[in-house]
Amino acid sequence: MASVEISGEKTAAPLLPPPRNGGSAVGDLVLRFLLFASCVAAVIVMVTGKQSELIPIPFPPFLVSRDAKFNHSPALIYFVAAVSVAGLYAAITTIVSFFVVLKPTSYIKLVSHLVIFDVLVLGIMAAATGAAGAVAYIGLKGNSHVQWRKICDIYDGFCKHIGSSVAVSLFGSVVLTLLIIISVRALSKRIPK
């Protein structure tokens, strides 16, 4: 019978069910890679969404070229920064998670440390998705009460980029939420009744 050392005396082992974390560790790895992929996709789609259009003006030369870029909006700059950070975090933790797949017994140890950072990154990423989504919605529909005109009738390609980027980032937030829920459930299961 296995024995454990607690507070200096040898006592019987807790006899918990043996940790079968192989499946959970692989799930963790897959979700973290999905999160990484969606963060990278969201940032690339957002950054490449530059569009130039000729805008009519009331004086000569009557047409002027105007760009639409993500860095014209503070909310979209925050989005790119936040999702980049989340992507970097996802990349690092994917590598860590890969090593845990090779040694599944350390899965719980990993999870108990990472889940706290996962929660922080979720907060940052959800806020960024909300901010970019709010700006994108004003761009799409405008707001007649304060005369903010919609811009998506002119910058259609740019708006498609923003919309896709926000959608992918929302998907990433859902993946991260799922990851946290799975981690917490794994922790809860290991607690003796």
Added chain:
Amino acid sequence: MASVEISGEKTAAPLLPPPRNGGSAVGDLVLRFLLFASCVAAVIVMVTGKQSELIPIPFPPFLVSRDAKFNHSPALIYFVAAVSVAGLYAAITTIVSFFVVLKPTSYIKLVSHLVIFDVLVLGIMAAATGAAGAVAYIGLKGNSHVQWRKICDIYDGFCKHIGSSVAVSLFGSVVLTLLIIISVRALSKRIPK
């Protein structure tokens, strides 16, 4: 010696340190009540932020009264809905947490169930804070690239309400994050090494 029943045979107790969850349970109650209070405050401040101003127009009668209300912006409507839901959730869990303070041994059981919903509510609340913050920032600074003019020079009182509401909601999100981190740490500590 206490004994536990695992998989049909009587075995020695795990001999974990006895659960001293009194302090954690009180902390949980206090944080949940703080979350509830900040959600209620955020919603009330946002909803009461109505302001009427006389706006000049180029034709008679040259001045017209225009309102600024939160329900003129879809992002602010989402904010009120999301923070109300978070407040309702906080109210219910504060009551549950109060009963756990009376019986601290059930703290871990409560935490392992609630932390999953806490994470979902955090996602909703962070996204709402981000969305309202993005709209508030456009209202404050405008955006010259797309000619969205700022409105806070006219609707100063309304803007103060929005800004305060977003700040309080951000505080609530931080409280909720803290609550999740404390819960996860409490779970991790109860796992046998």
